[in-house]
Amino acid sequence: MNWLIEFLGDPANWTGADGVPARLLEHLEFAGLSLLLAMAVAVPLGLWIGHTGRGALLVVLSANAARALPTLGLLVLIVLLMGVGTIVPVLIPLVALAVPPILVNAYEGVRGVDPELRDAAYGMGLRGRQVLFGVLVPVALPLILLGLRTAAIQVVATATVAAYVGLGGLGRYVIDGLATQDYPRAVGGAVLVAGLALAVQGLFAILSRISVSPGVSRRPGIR
Amino acid sequence: MITFDGVTKRYAGGTVAVDDLGLEVPTGEITVFVGPSGCGKTTSLRMINRMVDPTGGRVLLDGVDVTTIDPPTLRRGIGYVIQQAGLFPHRKVVDNVATVPRLLGWERRRARARAMELLERVGLDAALADRYPFQLSGGQQQRVGVARALAADPPVLLMDEPFSAVDPVVRASLQDELLRLQAELRKTIVFVTHDIDEAIKLGDRVAVLRVGGRLAQLDAPARLLAEPADDFVREFLGRDRGIRLLSFVPSGDLPLRTDLTVPVSTTASARGTAEPWLALVDDGGRPLGWIAPRSLPDSGTPADVRPEPYGTFVRGRDPLRSVLDAALLSPSGHAIAVDESGRVEGVVTREALDAALARATGDARG
Numbered sequence: 401m402n403w404l405i406e407f408l409g410d411p412a413n414w415t416g417a418d419g420v421p422a423r424l425l426e427h428l429e430f431a432g433l434s435l436l437l438a439m440a441v442a443v444p445l446g447l448w449i450g451h452t453g454r455g456a457l458l459v460v461l462s463a464n465a466a467r468a469l470p471t472l473g474l475l476v477l478i479v480l481l482m483g484v485g486t487i488v489p490v491l492i493p494l495v496a497l498a499v500p501p502i503l504v505n506a507y508e509g510v511r512g513v514d515p516e517l518r519d520a521a522y523g524m525g526l527r528g529r530q531v532l533f534g535v536l537v538p539v540a541l542p543l544i545l546l547g548l549r550t551a552a553i554q555v556v557a558t559a560t561v562a563a564y565v566g567l568g569g570l571g572r573y574v575i576d577g578l579a580t581q582d583y584p585r586a587v588g589g590a591v592l593v594a595g596l597a598l599a600v601q602g603l604f605a606i607l608s609r610i611s612v613s614p615g616v617s618r619r620p621g622i623r
Numbered sequence: 624m625i626t627f628d629g630v631t632k633r634y635a636g637g638t639v640a641v642d643d644l645g646l647e648v649p650t651g652e653i654t655v656f657v658g659p660s661g662c663g664k665t666t667s668l669r670m671i672n673r674m675v676d677p678t679g680g681r682v683l684l685d686g687v688d689v690t691t692i693d694p695p696t697l698r699r700g701i702g703y704v705i706q707q708a709g710l711f712p713h714r715k716v717v718d719n720v721a722t723v724p725r726l727l728g729w730e731r732r733r734a735r736a737r738a739m740e741l742l743e744r745v746g747l748d749a750a751l752a753d754r755y756p757f758q759l760s761g762g763q764q765q766r767v768g769v770a771r772a773l774a775a776d777p778p779v780l781l782m783d784e785p786f787s788a789v790d791p792v793v794r795a796s797l798q799d800e801l802l803r804l805q806a807e808l809r810k811t812i813v814f815v816t817h818d819i820d821e822a823i824k825l826g827d828r829v830a831v832l833r834v835g836g837r838l839a840q841l842d843a844p845a846r847l848l849a850e851p852a853d854d855f856v857r858e859f860l861g862r863d864r865g866i867r868l869l870s871f872v873p874s875g876d877l878p879l880r881t882d883l884t885v886p887v888s889t890t891a892s893a894r895g896t897a898e899p900w901l902a903l904v905d906d907g908g909r910p911l912g913w914i915a916p917r918s919l920p921d922s923g924t925p926a927d928v929r930p931e932p933y934g935t936f937v938r939g940r941d942p943l944r945s946v947l948d949a950a951l952l953s954p955s956g957h958a959i960a961v962d963e964s965g966r967v968e969g970v971v972t973r974e975a976l977d978a979a980l981a982r983a984t985g986d987a988r989g
């Protein structure tokens with residue numbers, strides 16, 4: 401606790417290239433970009449596989465691969481291959497980390513919709529796309545958002561590895577702090593990362609509150 | 624009119640769900656498909672709106688082979704109601720009902736206005752319109768399902784066991800509601816059920832299917848009860864066919880006797896009569912029960928005796944089955960006829976009822 405106050409209470413840690421705002425921004429840049437890229441791939445793919453039932457094997461493989469993936473190892477490998485200088489080496493393992501939970505949940509969400517409901521939708525004359533976007537996605541939204549949230553939190557926590565290969569982000573504090581035995585700095589960095597993960601969690605809670613129909617979340621308090 | 628012309632459906636696994644089915648579903652009538660589980664009712668129904676395509680034969684809608692019509696276009700012109708209602712959980716009741724009009728390109732306000740109109744039609748309070756489906760009872764959801772199917776005023780309505788998931792009381796009221804709606808709307812309805820009583824109550828014509836998807840008999844309910852085509856149909860129809868048949872015989876032409884009633888406020892002059900039983904009627908004309916004139920005290924009024932139990936029927940509205948029921952409930956063996964407001968019109972004697980029963984069974988045999 402004292403370490404935390406020591407680190408966060410020092411005005412010098414709030415300005416400059418190694419200040420909290422700058423590091424936070426870098427961290428958000430890695431995490432946000434990776435998440436956006438992963439979403440762009442995994443959401444449409446998961447919805448499509450869930451809707452058509454084609455390519456379900458891909459989902460299973462990706463889910464298993466994710467469990468075995470050594471993020472740090474992958475990062476080091478890519479840096480060796482590509483060298484540093486851009487943030488691309490950091491984005492690749494983070495995207496690889498974020499894709500499986502998004503893909504699996506989007507797929508499961510769509511596939512898990514009550515077949516009777518899907519049947520009723522077709523029976524009324526909705527076309528395939530209308531069934532997917534007008535019925536399946538709204539009903540599967542809680543699960544789709546869960547996948548995004550899981551991915552976001554993992555990416556935020558894991559983006560610390562960027563520091564290992566000389567890039568910025570909040571991981572810098574942890575790595576540098578440990579290297580110089582500046583424990584307040586290391587603990588401060590770790591706490592900031594955890595805080596950011598909590599903020600992400602909160603953000604998604606608000607997001608699902610806004611976007612999920614009360615008829616799906618069965619929220620009390622509506623007539 | 625919907626025509627099944629030698630329709631066969633063999634599923635990929637090899638199951639023949641429907642085998643060379645040929646029948647006609649007349650416009651403006653309710654045709655019920657009934658039969659044991661797995662006999663191909665659902666499959667037959669779904670070949671009409673192309674949720675399933677036949678592997679042999681043709682299904683014609685007003686003479687047009689349905690497989691020549693793009694499925695979504697076809698389906699928007701055919702109402703479809705399924706067992707669990709299949710309401711969209713994320714949409715409010717009113718928007719569920721407005722689904723097909725919206726698909727047909729109606730603007731939102733018009734579609735919603737139409738939806739509100741239909742909710743009222745199926746007997747739902749307008750206050751339910753802004754609820755989500757999970758906030759409704761099963762019976763209410765089923766009504767919304769019917770309203771949704773009717774929203775774009777399709778000439779054809781397909782209903783697959785729509786009332787089988789609700790309790791018997793709610794089911795009976797949904798059935799009555801459907802008959803009331805149909806009297807107004809005159810849709811061409813194909814109704815699937817495995818409940819023979821429901822089939823007999825709702826159907827203008829009933830198609831009994833046997834497992835393997837073959838038609839066993841297609842007839843009006845009374846005809847079905849009176850003359851089952853074979854042992855399978857007879858067994859499927861179950862017990863009490865004779866009594867159930869009486870549900871189709873009107874009571875309007877039964878002779879009424881008006882001299883067998885006695886107002887409660889008169890003096891005991893009734894003792895003079897030779898009749899063993901008289902129907903006691905209150906000052907408002909409503910029945911109180913049966914009294915035996917012989918048991919009346921020497922002084923006092925009929926009000927002093929405790930009347931025996933009785934049964935009534937509404938003459939002209941209730942069928943002969945209700946008259947028989949009313950007669951069986953009375954020690955006199957007579958049935959009390961009342962008008963729609965419950966006032967006594969007269970008495971149908973056991974003898975008159977016997978004559979009517981004899982005529983009825985004769986008629987049903989053709």
Ligand SMILES: Nc1ncnc2c1ncn2[C@@H]1O[C@H](COP(=O)(O)OP(=O)(O)OP(=O)(O)O)[C@@H](O)[C@H]1O
Nearest residue numbers: 634636638640659660661662663664665666667817
């Ligand atoms: N998609 C399908 N693939 C393979 N076989 C099927 C399929 N749908 C139905 N069947 C088979 O076809 C037969 C008829 O099924 P169908 O659903 O039409 O019966 P049903 O009369 O509606 O029965 P229930 O009263 O139980 O609803 C059954 O043997 C069923 O197992």
Ligand SMILES: [Mg+2]
Nearest residue numbers: 664665666783
């Ligand atoms: Mg069925």
